[in-house]
Every structure is written in C-alpha cells, then in structure tokens.
Amino acid sequence: MVQIHVLGPMTIFGDDLEPVVLAPKPRRLLALLAVNADSAVSINALVQELWGDSPPRTATATIQTYIGQVRRTLAEALNKSANEIAEEILITEGGSYVLSTRGVALDITEYEMLTAAGNAAVQRGEFVEGSDLLHQAVALWRGPALVNVEAGELLGARIVHLDESLLCTLEHRIYADLQRGAHHTLVPEITELTARHPLHENFHRHLMLALYRCGRRAEALAVMRRLRARLVEELGLEPSPFLVQMEQDILRGAPSLDTHQRRSAQRTTVVRQQDRWSMGSMMTA
Numbered sequence: 462m463v464q465i466h467v468l469g470p471m472t473i474f475g476d477d478l479e480p481v482v483l484a485p486k487p488r489r490l491l492a493l494l495a496v497n498a499d500s501a502v503s504i505n506a507l508v509q510e511l512w513g514d515s516p517p518r519t520a521t522a523t524i525q526t527y528i529g530q531v532r533r534t535l536a537e538a539l540n541k542s543a544n545e546i547a548e549e550i551l552i553t554e555g556g557s558y559v560l561s562t563r564g565v566a567l568d569i570t571e572y573e574m575l576t577a578a579g580n581a582a583v584q585r586g587e588f589v590e591g592s593d594l595l596h597q598a599v600a601l602w603r604g605p606a607l608v609n610v611e612a613g614e615l616l617g618a619r620i621v622h623l624d625e626s627l628l629c630t631l632e633h634r635i636y637a638d639l640q641r642g643a644h645h646t647l648v649p650e651i652t653e654l655t656a657r658h659p660l661h662e663n664f665h666r667h668l669m670l671a672l673y674r675c676g677r678r679a680e681a682l683a684v685m686r687r688l689r690a691r692l693v694e695e696l697g698l699e700p701s702p703f704l705v706q707m708e709q710d711i712l713r714g715a716p717s718l719d720t721h722q723r724r725s726a727q728r729t730t731v732v733r734q735q736d737r738w739s740m741g742s743m744m745t746a
Contacts, residue, residue, distance in 0.1 A: 463481070465491070465567050476538065491531050576626070583640075589637075
C-alpha cells in the first residue's frame with residue numbers, strides 16, 4: 462500500500478518504504494487529490510490549482526499527462542500496472558479524479574479520525590481517553606502542512622484549513638489535559654504557544670489556569686495584563702468576557718478553578734478533620 466504524508470513535508474512511500482519522487486506539478490496535483498481523498502476533484506479544479514486564471518490552451522491534456530505520470534510512478538513503487546492504479550487508487554470519474562483510501566494510507570485520514578474520536582471523548586467527560594487520542598493526533602504532524610509543495614489557490618486554502626484544525630486540536634487537547642490534572646507539565650508548552658500566537662485568547666486562558674493551579678497566581682494575572690495591553694494596542698479591543706471572568710476568578714480564588722482531583726482532596730481533608738474533631742469530642746466526653 463502506498464503511504465502519503467501531508468502533515469508536514471509531503472512524502473510518498475511505496476511497498477518497500479522507499480521515497481517516491483515526483484516532479485513539482487504532478488506532486489502538487491497529487492497533494493490536492495490527497496487532501497480531498499475519496500472525493501472527486503474536477504479537471505477544472507486541477508487546472509485552477511496549477512495555473513490559476515491563466516491556463517495554457519493545452520491545460521486539460523497536460524493534466525491528463527500529469528495523471529498518467531503519477532499513475533506510472535505509483536505503479537512502479539507498488540509493483541503494479543498503471544491500469545491497476547487507475548482502477549484501485551487514482552480513479553477517473555467522468556471529468557474528475559479520485560484518490561481512493563482503499564489503496565492509500567494517508568496521515569491526514571488518521572489525524573481526522575483520531576481528532577473526531579478524541580473530541581467526542583472529551584465531550585463525554587472522558588478526559589484521559591480524549592487527551593490520549595488528541596495527543597496521538599497532534600503527534601502525526603511533522604511540521605507545517607505540505608511545506609515542500611508550492612501551493613496554488615485551492616491547495617493554499619486547504620493548507621490554511623489544516624493549520625487551523627491543528628490549533629483547534631491543540632486547544633482541545635490542552636483542555637483535556639487540564640481537566641485530568643496535568644497542569645504542571647503544560648506550562649512550558651502553553652507559554653510557547655502564547656508566544657507564537659500572541660492574540661489567541663484561549664491559549665492565554667489555558668496558561669492562566671495552568672499557572673494558577675501550579676500556585677503561581679501572580680504570574681497568571683501577569684499573563685492577563687500583557688494580553689490586555691497587546692489587544693488594546695494592536696486592535697483597540699478589550700479581552701473577551703470569559704477572560705475577564707477568569708481574571709476575577711483567579712483574584713478571588715474561586716473553587717471552580719480547581720481540578721476535580723484537587724477538590725476531591727480538599728473534601729477528603731475536611732472529612733478527616735471533622736472525623737478528628739468528632740473523635741476528640743468523644744474522648745473529652
């Protein structure tokens with residue numbers, strides 16, 4: 462089975478796990494098919510991707526030539542015939558082409574499955590399972606999506622979508638980690654994320670919460686001051702209400718900011734103290 466990785470530099474591997482080499486334009490064409498796997502991509506879309514609004518008169522024929530090159534290259538890598546590739550992997554459907562996941566292993570397909578399963582687990586309140594699944598999803602990324610492919614309009618839009626998806630997955634994974642009580646290990650990672658995304662309010666909120674739970678309340682409040690100053694200076698905006706509420710909760714030490722484990726420990730401590738008081742009263746009596 463051929464393997465195609467798009468979450469990072471685009472790489473293609475055959476049965477022997479040796480890299481498969483394609484020329485730039487056939488590789489870009491295959492990249493667009495890969496990020497739309499199992500969906501028909503029209504010849505017009507492929508023409509738009511490769512040449513924009515200025516296609517050559519021979520654009521359709523050239524696309525067909527590139528498709529033939531990709532099929533022959535994959536056939537050689539898989540020890541199959543080009544006809545088998547056309548029937549099983551890179552399929553013609555009318556005026557469109559489909560890259561079938563029946564014969565291709567795609568990291569983007571695995572990523573989307575893990576992300577969906579992880580988010581569903583988090584929504585059910587199963588934070589350990591959700592965190593583990595989302596960690597696996599993020600681990601599939603080896604750098605910016607398709608970083609070694611020159612992207613046209615359509616592929617560029619898909620890359621933006623993937624980059625935004627990664628940010629959302631990171632955000633959900635960090636939320637799950639916070640819910641499972643992993644705040645001590647999160648501070649360095651979220652600090653880096655807020656530096657790379659200085660206006661991303663949810664990352665700042667997660668950092669404030671992680672710092673607070675680590676007993677670093679002053680630093681948590683300093684995060685809010687820096688974000689507020691930046692938002693006002695660059696956008697003329699105040700922080701969102703949920704961030705202001707977080708700041709107020711930190712100032713008053715709201716119990717809602719504690720982890721489930723910490724609240725449980727506090728309740729256990731109170732119960733033990735009450736037991737000791739009760740025992741002391743009995744002995745005094």
